[in-house]
Amino acid sequence: MMKSLFIQGGRVIDPSQGIDETGSLLITEGKISWLGKGEATPPQPDYDVLHAQGLVVCPGFVDLHCHLRQPGFEDKETIATGTRAAARGGFTTVCCMPNTEPPLDNQTAVEFVKSKAASEGVVRVLPIGCISKGRKGQELAEMGELALAGVIAFSDDGEPALNSHLMRQALAYSYAFDLPVIDHCEDRALTESGQMNEGVISTKLGLRGIPNAAEEIMVARDLALAQLTGARLHIAHTTTEGSVDLIRRAKEMGVKVTAEVTPHHLTLTEERVIGYNTNAKVNPPLRTKRDIQALIQGLNDNTIDIIATDHAPHTEADKLCEFDLAPFGISGFETALGSLMSLVHDREISLVTLVAKLTYEPARIIGNKYGRLGTLATGTSADVTIFDPALEWVVDTKVFASKGRNTPLAGERLKGKVMATISQGRLAYKDDSITIKES
Amino acid sequence: MSKKVIMTQEDIRRTLARIAHEIIERNEAIENVVLVGMHTRGVPLAKRLAANIEHFAGVKIPLGTLDISLYRDDLSSLNLQPVVKQTDIPVSVDGKSIVLVDDVLFTGRSIRAAMDALTDLGRPRLIHLAVLVDRGHRELPIRADYVGKNIPSSRHEEIQVNLEETDGVDEVAIIAVPVAKEG
């Protein structure tokens, strides 16, 4: 039997219970067994202690959108390396997209991912199933079978659901399973061969642009279809001011839509591409300051429900080439918190809001099928993240657990770092400066 | 740093007059002579010589300028690339008696480069060299045909030639640059 772990004296932030105060918690046999305020200590005396003074203690982060690349692209990432990277980033539950090879459009593929996660993963992995067979965008995948196999949503991510008829049917059909359909909103006719945001920088660099309208057109279409079918729609990686406005209006009208934004779209602009930095090449692309302002406003007024990383690892060789030939994607797990904390330090969003968007809100979208996630309530799975909101550190991609070193933040100084991550009661990651002592 | 003036304005004037006479004396067909001044200070010196020759012999000698930047053998080791200047010789050099004019003759490498440049421009009958100062320390077998003044110098000394046209005053000085003490 594993010894209990007492996490003592941190700033406990749990938006699911409205808690933001100094306190401690006790983890026993994989669950949160006790939560106390101030100097309180738990009744039983036998435990290991992790001193969390000066640190934030919150529920483990829940990522609704990431790419673990296995099966099929194991040179870019595996479930083992991806979940270790997630743990380093404070994530205890990750939802992986089905654009693997073979894609997750059937029960066997989903079960493969789940069993790999159980044997080699260090955090909880919840798969997302395809909307269409083979992700080809033509026929619906067997969503019922996928739901039974345990997917938490449907998406053809990587690809937009171009065919409106198919998207309508997918939304309607998903209603039976009360699972959201996640769309990567992009009108391909407008983005053919596009490399970066269409704007001043794409003109300067002579690169074909991806206009804001390409995303907004599909967002508008999907919102109309969600309204028509009454089903649950989730907008992946929102990036433009126009999209935020559309979603806000739709919510006012009662459409069942949720939306996400990535850390990089909240903090980096198209200027990162200057010099043809392929590590800043991502789809949807990095946009402008104006879009960032609108996205932050959207977070604050709950137009945008959650933050999700869209962790998309690629090998170094993949990205070491002409800009046009480089694949899209940023490896985001290990820099998520550090980069997001700049918004807190600049007073653009509050720390509590940030934690909520990473824990309680994504857990709400997933629901309780896998137990209550995104919370420190007693009796729930002990998924806990401990971070230092003020620690400055330099991003060194050589120590990444992810195989993907493709981040535009390489070498940058960030303020805010994950110090320990506990997933289902097991220590999944610990910074060297954290010690766990016997009481 | 100590400075000693070796030639005054009057010294320079008399020396250039003497060299002009020497050029006239040594060249039977003075009309075949072309004076070519090497950038930078060789240019005003050549101009003055041409004026002297016209004054003494009544003949107007063609005057040209030569830039050797593109012929230097030390381009890869210099810290800064020299700015190239114009080479402008108004007549063909074929069959002519060229008198190259420079201010100081030192290692001889500039003259080597100048000869390469001139032979790329054509085939002179002969090339002579006139310098205001010869300070010794040759690194190549080059000698001047007309010398204003021989100034023996050590490697630690600098010969400074100032001319009115380029520096506002006529003066030749020798400057002792202190040797860096061994640490």
Added chain:
Amino acid sequence: MKTSQRKDNPTLQIKPKVSETTSMWRHHHILDVDDFTQEEIELVFHTTQVMKEVMSRPIKRVPALRGKTIITLFYEPSTRTRLSFELAAKNLGADVANLSASVSSVAKGESLVDTLSTLQALGADIVVMRHPQSGAPYIAAKYIEASIINAGDGWHAHPTQALLDLYTIYEHKGSLNGLKAVIIGDIMHSRVARSNMWSLTTMGAEVTLCCPPTLLPVGLSGQHRHLPSVSIQPNIELALDGADMVMALRLQLERQQSGLLPSIREYIQLYQLTEARLARAKPDALVFHPGPVNEGIEISPAVAHGPQSVINEQVANGVAVRMALLYLLAGSQKQ
């Protein structure tokens, strides 16, 4: 034979203020002209003048770059530009080798970085690179030690072309300050247009872009620190009023196929540079074209061969400008 060729032009004796050494030259590569200062451009003019004199000699050769290895790496076919660079390098006494990579080398699996590593191993001092994708020379600059000259990358930049265009005007007009320059054609896909916009505005010219709106990239109508300040005028007659310099860009025939233009016929009707339209410019306005020319499409044969055309001078000046740039780059390698 005279060694100097000076036009009877009193303004040509303009000597840009340059010092004895090229300490204002900061470029180890020539990837674009976006950040060239006026002093650097004037240094290029000054050096080009000298190189033109060298080219007028019976022996058009100087040993300035003797011992240097210059390799041209062209991923797009181009006889003229490559030949121009090759001649420039040889005139300076350098050793030149040409490598024609093609899309098939890429298909065979040899990446750009692989090819560049090979050139490094072969001892290239300067690599002249033309590539169909914007930004490719920037990879080269990051990964090998040689100096890189961008001979054209995708839609992005063609710095040596812009500098030779600039020099050609300079030879005729002296100063570029306040000059009205008009660029007509497919701006969106033109690296020549982009580079010229930068170099012309740096030297004080006023640039007007004239093209169908579908061929105009976004962002140029406002004031942005990342883009040069230009005017937009889609009507060719209005654009040409009072122009000092007119540049016609080549129209790629596939633009019609990709839906950007209804037809080539309509483009000719609205945008061809004809004698009648040229008459609206100043009588001494100069006509430019980066070549190769599609006579009868973007420019009428009469204008292309007419008295105001400096198209052939552009080509001649190309070698001298490239000699100047090679000389200045060779100097930067020691810093």
